[in-house]
Amino acid sequence: MTEVADTEVASFPMTRTCPFSPPAEYRTMREEAPVSQVELPTGQRAWVVTRLDDVRTMLTDPRLSSDRRNPNFPMIVPGQRRRPDFKASLITMDAPEHGQARREVVGEFTVRRMKALQPRIQEIVDERIDAMLAGPPGADLVRALSLPVPSLVICELLGVPYRDHDFFQARTAKLLNRHTPADERGEAFDELLDYLDQLVTGKEKAPTEDDLLGRQVLRQRAQDAEDHDGLVSLAFLLLVAGHETTANMISLGTLALLENPDQLAIIKNDPSRTLDAVEELLRYFTIAETATSRVAVEDIEIGGVLVKAGEGVITLGNAANRDPAAFEAPDTLDFERGARHHVAFGFGAHQCLGQNLARMELQIVFDTLFARIPGLRLAAKVADLPFKDDATIYGLHELPVTW
Structure with a gap:
């Protein structure tokens, strides 16, 4: 077990030099010091974990807490605050509270329920592509498709007016x-x-069974366990995570397909391979690289390094998903890889609730987009595209395309 001396450490987060790769420093850390200390913009120090096995182990160890109320929790963004009436959400809970809260909502995201949404998702995608094709060739794919599709889907799922x-x-x-x-x-x-507080209040006054929030209101009443603040917190988490992440994956995935025509040909020739392509794109980009931070509540050894109680730990998911010990030629986009053990959706008890929905949306979008617009191509150089280097969820602000 190794203790690291109190010496000068690197600043975090670090900057990408290639839009398709994590920062170059991540490779160096993974090879030379896979559990490293960094300094955050908040002035805190925290450990970053870069190897896949260490990340998966870390995300299942109860000695590491998700509770952001802990004053030592590693915050990437200065000035973050919590309102006293904002109840802990699923991603900030520990066992046993987390397990109970997750069981209450996990049934909303089963494969079976997601399959039931498939025709409506297909309809939404077709409507957006119809609108693109109705005008002259050319569009910003972010505004025309990437944002509207997951936004419409999550709005209908939750019961939020689009x-x-x-x-x-x-x-x-x-x-x-x-x-x-x-x-x-x-x-x-x-x-x-405040918007979601008013929305939940409206659901409580007139709950319906055709949206998630309405069903949760009815479930709580049946159990005599009404929890207004808990529903507001749940709505906040699902609304923000439910559209922003998938929207960015649609944009980045489309760009990667256009830049890798050999890989695009695989799913064009055989749509049954699209789910494999989706898994590889999720691994390749890992857009929420620091979504699974923790704080140690006991001393713990990670990758041979002693992390003391009270110290923060950050998983670098995109470094772990490029770990050559887990993925052969990890910097290559390869739809033949068949590797589903990535951590793009996290791992363990806090693994992303909406992953089945995200996979389905991505599969439908890619199959439909390239079938209906086979001549789709970029309308700008990759070097000129506005990537979200300043965001906690990586993506594109715009993606000009034509056909």
Whole structure:
């Protein structure tokens, strides 16, 4: 077991030099010091974990807590705050509270329930592509397809009026941008939380069974366990995570397919391979690289390094998903790989609830987009594209395409 001396450490997060690869420093850390200390923009020090086996072990160890109320929890963004009435959400809970809360909602995201949504998702994708094809050739794919599809899907799933999508997307963008000033971040948080508070209040007054929030209200009443603040917190988590992550994967995935025509040909020739392609794209980009931070509540050894109680730990998912010990030629996009043991959706008890939905949306979008617009191509150089290097969820601000 190794203890690291109190010496100068690297600043984190680090900057990508290639839009298709994690920062180069991650490779060096993974090879030379797979559990390394860094300094965060908040002034805190934390450990970063870069190897897949260590990440998977870390995410299943109860000595590492997800509770962001812990003053030592590693915060990437300065100025983050919590309102007293914002109840802990699933991603911030530990056992046994987490297990109970997850069981109450996990039935909403089963493969069977997601399959039932498939025709409606297909309809939404077709409608958006119809709108693209109705005009002259050319569009910003982010605005035309990537954002509307998951936004419409999550709105219908939760029972959120889609007419409000500009409101919540604008505020989500501020929350996910690392450089948003603290006062603007707080205002965006308050406005979005107040909006969802009013939405849940409306569901409580007239609950229906055709959306998730309405069903949760009815379930709570049947159990005599009404929890308004808990539903607001759940709605916040699902709304933000349910559209932003998938939207960015649609944009990045489309770009990768256009830049790798040999891989695109695989799914064009055999759509049964698209799910394999989706898994590889998820591994390749790992857009939520630091979504699974923890704080040690006991001393713990990770990768041969002693992490003391009270120290923060950050998983670098995109470094772990490029680990050559787990994936052969990890920097190559390879739809033949068949590797489903990536950690793009996290791992363990906190693994992403909506992963089945995300996979289905991506599969439908890629199959439909390239079948209906086979001549799709970039309308700008990759070097000129505006990537979200300033965001906690990686993606593209715009993706100009033509056909």
